[in-house]
Amino acid sequence: MKRLMTCLALSAFATLLGGVSAPVAYAQSDRENSTFTLTEPLEVGQFTLQPGTYLLRVLMLQSDRNVIQVTDVDQSKVFATVIATPHPIRAREVLPSTRYVYYPAVPGQNKALRTWYARDTSNGQDIVYPRKRALELAVAAKEPVIAIPDEVKEAEYQSVPLAVVTPAREVKPYQAPMVEPVPEPAPAAVAEARPHAKMPRTASSVPLSAALGLLSLGAALGLRRLASPAA
DSSP states (O other), X not given: XXXXXXXXXXXXXXXXXXXXXXXXXXEEEEEEEEEEEESSOEEETXXXXXXXXXXXXXXXXXXXXXXXXXXXXXXXXXXXXXXXXXXXXXXXXOOSSOEEEEOOOOTTXXXXXXXXXXXXXXXXXXXXXXXXXXXXXXXXXTSOEEEEOTTOOGGGTTTOXXXXXXXXXXXXXXXXXXXXXXXXXXXXXXXXXXXXXXXXXXXXXXXXXXXXXXHHHHHHHHHHHHHSOOO
């Protein structure tokens, strides 16, 4: 009995250690993924991807941020895991194909990914950059860039505060934009088969009979005049 209790205690302790050291668990979005091929180095968050073919996919985190994971095509190797924030587009404006938007190229620096729009989705994903690099991108693009503190670890992605750096090198708190849900399409109306109803009679046939009678009388008088000899 004592030996059994010792084994159970060791097993529980091992399970506890495994839970502490386990990586962050994400819920994957099956809709938001795409493959792309690079012919030159590309910055994605704090990582630089070399030329090759990659798979991007969204891992759900919380309402004001997601995680973008970059792997090889068969998802056997992870090259980058970065934070992204939702980039809303107009309601009902669902993009039929994948699109990538980059920050303006700067001589001597690698191209940097700004926003990724997955196909058939109602919002894009703005890539979040470390603050030092975000300041450089904001100045070059002349637009705000969402940033996180430098040297942030993946285990801190869920709680790290997000900020917005401006072209004037100001740092402001980040506020998540309102993402309008895409309404579900209305079900097609199906006409119900019904027997043809008789139209109500809205007028009497008496005026029509009177008109036909007058026409017949006029025709008879005309024929009689033609038949009578000339005076």
